Amino acid sequence: MNMTDVLMKKRNGAVLTDKEITDVINQYTAGSIPDYQMSAFLMTIYFNEMNVAERTTLTKAMMESGDVLDLSDIPGIKVDKHSTGGVGDKTSLPLAAMVAALDIKVPMISGRGLGHTGGTLDKLEAIPGLKVDLSEDAFKQQIRDVGTAIISATGEIAPADKKIYALRDVTCTVDSISLISSSIMSKKLATGNDALVLDVKTGSGAFMKNTEDARALAESMMEIGEAAGVKMRAVISDMNQPLGYEIGNALEIIETVETLKGNGPDDLVELCLALGAPMVVMAQKAPNEAIARKMLMQTLSDGSALTKFTEMIVAQGGDPAFIQDYLKLPTAPYTIPYVAKTAGKLGTIDADALGILVMQLGGGRATKDDTLDYGVGVTMHKKIGDAISVGEPILTVHANQPELDLSSLDEHIQIQEHAQAPTLIHATL
């Protein structure tokens, strides 16, 4: 394999062979292809894209650069969910409990947050005593015993993707459907699951700003997964405002428990059903999604999902006392309301801006090594389309200081005469 030949071939729009792609990934990871050739190669992919076969090979090569979990010794169909990330998105937590409550195996390898979208592991670590760094054996045993576990990677997942992503980040080659879908799938396929449902976010607070791009990304990931023998489904969901009402690690745990107690916000509950139903069908526990939805709703009303969540917490070393007493979770000492200056309806609320605010409060990481303050965050009181009076609080900030200048939010929150709640589910694939 000669790197300039491969570069020329892709630049000229030709289809690369499996060997060419695999050699590029292996040699770049090994350091024998320099960054300047790799960045030029990534830019050719940005412009000429890759077909499904090329994307699948790229995904496989990046996956095989690291550790790959083998869950085949756990009986049953293992199902997982992946979200492209959004502000206030705690869906994995109630969803895992709801699906696992139906006797389905839900092994989840999750990540920590970087930038303004919080990670599922960070939220879990707000729970006193809970550990997410389980060994592979402990993880598998918990899946057998409890049905679900949400942990950090047990080995080194797709180091090739990590190295390539760092280069993409500084060479304007992040937003390529071929590269995004291969990057995500190289990590998801490494977890060894049998079925995967994707939650691809779209809207002002999402990486994909419109439904067409979100659909293209979802389709690409589904094609890669299916080519690798994994059952795939996808939901395109709205991220024009935060999901639910709570943003911040401990606050999102509380909203999760409330959801499992049957008091969840409409959008979060609906998303759990939209994502959970195909998981239940793919796990062959329901003949169709209508029945699957009813079964999932039942787990909320009969308390079985909350029980499953509690079992998971205990199995991972957490103290479940907070489920009855939220004050056992970290809290912020001060609450500062942000009130409406005009009356009308909430028109826009920039999810990114709220995510950045929570990060600045200490609830998220600007750099990998930042430590988190689990108690801080934002509680929203209004969602898009809700009526608002002058002086009424739109949101409350949970902070470590008594006063905070929130005027920077003014440009990110608009009150209008007319406004309508956005559609939550834009498409199911």
Next chain:
Amino acid sequence: MNMTDVLMKKRNGAVLTDKEITDVINQYTAGSIPDYQMSAFLMTIYFNEMNVAERTTLTKAMMESGDVLDLSDIPGIKVDKHSTGGVGDKTSLPLAAMVAALDIKVPMISGRGLGHTGGTLDKLEAIPGLKVDLSEDAFKQQIRDVGTAIISATGEIAPADKKIYALRDVTCTVDSISLISSSIMSKKLATGNDALVLDVKTGSGAFMKNTEDARALAESMMEIGEAAGVKMRAVISDMNQPLGYEIGNALEIIETVETLKGNGPDDLVELCLALGAPMVVMAQKAPNEAIARKMLMQTLSDGSALTKFTEMIVAQGGDPAFIQDYLKLPTAPYTIPYVAKTAGKLGTIDADALGILVMQLGGGRATKDDTLDYGVGVTMHKKIGDAISVGEPILTVHANQPELDLSSLDEHIQIQEHAQAPTLIHATL
């Protein structure tokens, strides 16, 4: 200037500002922009190209990274010629003498060859005693006294282009009209001439394989030159076979002298006229090209061009005795004919293959540090369209060894039933 912002802007097809382009060039040359960002940037230019304003700014920024000659203290209009390079192309040598014989200033900064296309300086250095490394003062004095000089760069010409070219070479970003034209013009504009005629080669032995691409390159270079205030003309000429009959440094000097004596091959003489006529007109020594052509032909028939060539050689320290006695030039001890195996007409003759053969004989450089054997080369006896009998020599190789396996030429030289001489001048711009 933030490099990722500039990268994003060009990647998305926007037009860069003068400051953005200049900053990128200056910072890359200074080492503060890494290769991996520059190679990604070059690839965005490959895909999205640059408009004339951007190309002009890029050219100027690369030119200003190095030394720029100021010839304004030499009276008269200074005209130059640039060729994109071809096998057997010794045109600069007779052309400079012919034009200078008409009392026109022709200062030429030329290069050495790398790869199979020989450099004009290498050919000149086949002349005993001749020096091409003149000081700037000596160069200017020779232009005043003799009218022409062909020398190597007196300072560091466009180091930014040199660094960028090295990166383009290994990242498949060489063949971009924007980048090629800016690269050439950054070096040509640094020589401080008032007018420039371009010889853009097209055909199997040229970088530009078809006339459309050659025309696009010529037009781009003309636009850049004109934007910088230089009078520009261009000729698209054929390179489907070597120019003239001689390939090799001393052999091309002999063909040059024969041309100046009035015995030149038709194609070489015609190209000198086609390129020389616009030079004479731009120098305001003839009202139109028809008259200019007659004046140029006169310099051949009256011996004034040969006299001018002799003056130039002597001024640069060369011994002009070879002009009467070619044996005073380096020669190869052995000649090996390559004969026709079938009868017919010469159909194709791969100029690149002959160039590579001469390089392998020692007449060209594979790497920058190779020393040259000036005597070796190839004398062609036939050109495309010429009738050929079985056993008749198509070419003669001048080598340092008595025997040579020339069978590798078989695939590069084809004899056909019908063949026609290609058009030499495809277009004049």
